Amino acid sequence: MDTLIQQFADTIRAAAENRRPLRICGGGSKSFYGNPATGEDFGVTGYRGIVDYEPTELVITARAGTPLAEIESTMREQGQMLGFEPPHFDGGATLGGCIAAGLSGPRRAAAGAARDFVLGLRLLDGRGTDLRFGGQVMKNVAGYDMSRLVTGSLGTLGLILEVSLKALPLPPAELTLACEMPRGEAIEMMNALAGQPLPVTATCHVEKRLYLRLAGAETAVKAAAKKIGGETMPNAAEFWRNVRDHRDLFFSGDGPVWRLSLTSTAPEIDLPGHQLVEWGGALRWLKTDAGAESVRKAAHKAGGHATLFRRGRHDTGAFHPLPEALMQLHRRVKQAMDPAGIFNRGRLYPEW
Amino acid sequence: MPETGVLFEREDVTPYECDGLSAYRQPPMVVALPENEAQVCEILETCHAMRVPVVARGAGTGLSGGALPLGNGVLLSLARLNNILAVDPLARTARVQPGVRNLAISEAAAPHGLYYAPDPSSQIACSIGGNVAENSGGVHCLKYGLTVHNILKLRVATIEGEIIELGGGGLDAAGYDLLALMTGSEGLLGVVTEITVKLLPRPESAQVVLAAFDDVGAAGQAVANVIAAGIIPAGMEMMDQPATLAVEPFVNAGYPTDAAGILLCESDGTREEVADETARIEKIMQDSGAHLVRVSRDEAERLKLWAGRKAAFPAVGRLSPDYYCMDGTIPRRRLAEVLRGIAAMEKKYALRCANVFHAGDGNLHPLILYDANDADQLQRAELFGAEILRLCIDVGGTITGEHGVGVEKIDSMCLQFGAAELETFHALKHAFDEHGLLNPGKAVPTLHRCAEFGRMHVHSGHEKFPELPRF
Numbered sequence: 001m002d003t004l005i006q007q008f009a010d011t012i013r014a015a016a017e018n019r020r021p022l023r024i025c026g027g028g029s030k031s032f033y034g035n036p037a038t039g040e041d042f043g044v045t046g047y048r049g050i051v052d053y054e055p056t057e058l059v060i061t062a063r064a065g066t067p068l069a070e071i072e073s074t075m076r077e078q079g080q081m082l083g084f085e086p087p088h089f090d091g092g093a094t095l096g097g098c099i100a101a102g103l104s105g106p107r108r109a110a111a112g113a114a115r116d117f118v119l120g121l122r123l124l125d126g127r128g129t130d131l132r133f134g135g136q137v138m139k140n141v142a143g144y145d146m147s148r149l150v151t152g153s154l155g156t157l158g159l160i161l162e163v164s165l166k167a168l169p170l171p172p173a174e175l176t177l178a179c180e181m182p183r184g185e186a187i188e189m190m191n192a193l194a195g196q197p198l199p200v201t202a203t204c205h206v207e208k209r210l211y212l213r214l215a216g217a218e219t220a221v222k223a224a225a226k227k228i229g230g231e232t233m234p235n236a237a238e239f240w241r242n243v244r245d246h247r248d249l250f251f252s253g254d255g256p257v258w259r260l261s262l263t264s265t266a267p268e269i270d271l272p273g274h275q276l277v278e279w280g281g282a283l284r285w286l287k288t289d290a291g292a293e294s295v296r297k298a299a300h301k302a303g304g305h306a307t308l309f310r311r312g313r314h315d316t317g318a319f320h321p322l323p324e325a326l327m328q329l330h331r332r333v334k335q336a337m338d339p340a341g342i343f344n345r346g347r348l349y350p351e352w
Numbered sequence: 353m354p355e356t357g358v359l360f361e362r363e364d365v366t367p368y369e370c371d372g373l374s375a376y377r378q379p380p381m382v383v384a385l386p387e388n389e390a391q392v393c394e395i396l397e398t399c400h401a402m403r404v405p406v407v408a409r410g411a412g413t414g415l416s417g418g419a420l421p422l423g424n425g426v427l428l429s430l431a432r433l434n435n436i437l438a439v440d441p442l443a444r445t446a447r448v449q450p451g452v453r454n455l456a457i458s459e460a461a462a463p464h465g466l467y468y469a470p471d472p473s474s475q476i477a478c479s480i481g482g483n484v485a486e487n488s489g490g491v492h493c494l495k496y497g498l499t500v501h502n503i504l505k506l507r508v509a510t511i512e513g514e515i516i517e518l519g520g521g522g523l524d525a526a527g528y529d530l531l532a533l534m535t536g537s538e539g540l541l542g543v544v545t546e547i548t549v550k551l552l553p554r555p556e557s558a559q560v561v562l563a564a565f566d567d568v569g570a571a572g573q574a575v576a577n578v579i580a581a582g583i584i585p586a587g588m589e590m591m592d593q594p595a596t597l598a599v600e601p602f603v604n605a606g607y608p609t610d611a612a613g614i615l616l617c618e619s620d621g622t623r624e625e626v627a628d629e630t631a632r633i634e635k636i637m638q639d640s641g642a643h644l645v646r647v648s649r650d651e652a653e654r655l656k657l658w659a660g661r662k663a664a665f666p667a668v669g670r671l672s673p674d675y676y677c678m679d680g681t682i683p684r685r686r687l688a689e690v691l692r693g694i695a696a697m698e699k700k701y702a703l704r705c706a707n708v709f710h711a712g713d714g715n716l717h718p719l720i721l722y723d724a725n726d727a728d729q730l731q732r733a734e735l736f737g738a739e740i741l742r743l744c745i746d747v748g749g750t751i752t753g754e755h756g757v758g759v760e761k762i763d764s765m766c767l768q769f770g771a772a773e774l775e776t777f778h779a780l781k782h783a784f785d786e787h788g789l790l791n792p793g794k795a796v797p798t799l800h801r802c803a804e805f806g807r808m809h810v811h812s813g814h815e816k817f818p819e820l821p822r823f
Binding site: 054055056057058059079080102108109112113115116125129130131132133135136137138139140141142143144145146148149151152153157168169170172191192194195196197198199216217218219220222223224260261262263264265266279282283302303304305307319320321322323325326329330332333335336337348349 | 440441442443444464465466486487489493494497498500501510514516517520521522523524525526527528529530532533535536537541553554555556576577579580582583584621622623624625627628629681682683684685710712713714715748749750751752753754755756757761765768769770772773776777779780782783784795796
């Protein structure tokens with residue numbers, strides 16, 4: 001494995017010297033996400049395997065090429081899970097891609113995002129230097145929080161080699177309630193429930209129906225279900241997996257799909273098309289033919305930002321434009337980590 | 353700036369000469385007390401233009417000297433920016449200025465059944481701006497996270513005096529996660545002028561289990577057994593015998609002083625959740641060899657059991673003229689080994705040490721007892737502390753779990769990180785602060801300093817706020 005890291009470092013150094021960009025390729029399950037990167041394909045999935053897993057320490061460390069499915073099944077055997085419920089999409093997702101994309105699934109509003117579970121990581125920067133940040137302990141405030149900075153940076157700051165993540169126990173019992181409800185009312189209810197001490201771990205509203213997932217001790221789940229009301233849904237695990245991986249019918253078709261991250265209490269987005277609401281109202285998926293400008297304006301007005309998650313026919317940038325001062329800061333951060341600008345050029349913002 | 357907002361006479365600036373780590377003192381050249389964000393920006397813009405260094409300060413309760421002023425610099429106090437700007441009960445957020453006290457946020461949220469989760473022990477005094485700078489934790493972090501997990505948005509003044517917004521109204525933002533990077537950056541990257549925090553519903557009920565063990569190794573194993581059973585306790589604290597012996601006569605919390613170590617394990621949530629979890633914890637403690645297990649029967653008993661833990665620092669302070677509080681985090685499975693190592697160091701340095709431990713997340717606070725008036729004891733305490741941090745690194749842990757690096761642990765940073773990582777930190781700092789004007793000399797050592805390390809390793813830990821509970 002050390003030879004492989006040596007090879008990666010050599011490739012990076014040569015690329016930096018020749019200013020020839022590299023397109024980091026993991027499992028390819030999220031290749032649709034972000035802007036198209038330029039450069040030579042740089043396959044990195046060979047660096048794989050779980051390095052260390054100590055269930056009673058609540059920490060798992062694995063190499064970036066390890067399939068997410070392998071990590072999750074290993075954890076499941078020990079009664080644990082990744083708390084942020086990461087999407088797998090077409091199934092080939094790797095740990096490195098999961099952290100580089102920084103995407104989280106239905107449990108996000110209740111348990112936290114990918115970056116909240118990252119305890120440490122090892123990466124090669126744009127000079128091919130092998131760096132380690134954070135560690136395998138729950139609390140660590142020594143040095144800048146590089147691990148969380150790298151999470152979600154879409155491979156633009158370095159090649160992730162290894163990641164240590166906090167594990168959570170699988171809940172003893174889970175139950176999903178469903179009922180008919182108009183969208184606006186559902187958003188209000190999601191917010192009202194989140195303000196009460198109830199074990200809600202996921203919410204979704206789609207096609208005029210509200211879905212609430214409860215998890216915890218069996219007695220607690222039952223008591224909460226009785227308090228909230230609604231019918232118990234069969235095959236709920238499959239439903240949530242489909243929402244997580246965008247296999248739900250809502251996501252079918254090849255038109256554009258927007259991801260709007262907003263203040264959870266923001267009223268319904270007044271744009272034509274279809275909407276799916278998650279994360280207690282803080283995440284709205286939008287299938288619309290409306291122009292990019294109007295979608296971004298609506299997201300901004302609702303306290304958030306819009307991502308063109310699946311491109312469709314659009315030729316606009318995937319991510320919400322940044323104010324000038326912030327964009328300059330982004331460039332300088334990129335410059336600090338990858339001075340030759342070789343990693344995933346254009347993937348995050350087309351100019352770099 | 354109003355005239356009362358700028359201090360420069362010696363007697364006026366002296367109160368700002370140190371923070372909670374009062375062994376280090378340095379009066380600043382000037383103290384600036386802005387009243388609003390625009391004034392903060394103007395001060396920074398001026399300092400940037402004149403190349404004058406700036407140290408930001410909240411309530412000054414930090415334990416690592418992060419707010420230690422510079423004799424040629426401006427001490428920028430955010431104490432007058434102390435307004436809670438908005439509480440949104442439905443969205444469960446509060447928008448506050450940096451000088452607002454941590455506990456004041458929970459007090460403002462209480463009428464809505466909400467609270468702000470991170471609860472550093474100094475929460476009655478420490479400010480939320482300081483919490484962001486240090487990424488403060490508390491007793492409940494294993495379940496509820498640190499500051500970084502509980503904030504949504506920051507307004508930050510750059511050294512150029514420009515305002516940038518990091519994070520947003522939603523749960524994420526476009527671009528790099530600079531919100532996470534800024535949190536815990538110890539005032540080296542920017543000055544926070546406004547914070548939007550997440551509020552959580554107050555748990556319906558809580559109960560604590562006390563368990564006593566004849567052996568600290570067995571207590572450590574009990575912690576692992578609780579986690580292995582799939583329980584994430586709201587709080588899980590350990591105290592060794594020297595700590596319980598110090599506390600019991602002081603607080604009468606009802607701790608068995610004959611035990612080698614005790615555990616306090618708290619469950620919170622809905623009534624059903626707590627009843628279920630407490631019963632399981634009780635059984636696990638018995639099965640793990642506890643010779644005494646007690647469950648709090650009511651709120652009064654729960655608070656009494658916690659009172660002992662919360663009084664551990666002042667209680668230990670009664671045993672000795674001074675104590676030096678360390679803050680390493682270790683993988684929990686190495687606890688028994690680390691405690692044995694510390695016991696050996698007690699003999700080596702001829703100083704006593706009491707250990708309190710956030711056992712759930714592996715954050716150890718050894719309290720080294722010494723007399724600062726005895727130069728030899730002071731030096732032994734410093735060497736003792738440095739050796740503990742070294743041991744924490746050796747077993748795969750870190751030199752600071754929650755108190756920050758500041759000036760106190762800057763030399764230990766040379767042990768924890770290699771030159772390449774330190775260079776990366778400096779490159780990032782440069783991206784935010786080209787001329788190195790924000791809190792220079794803190795948190796990240798220069799490579800030169802690391803090369804010199806050994807000759808200049810001097811520190812102490814006299815506490816400036818003895819009245820604040822510290823846990």
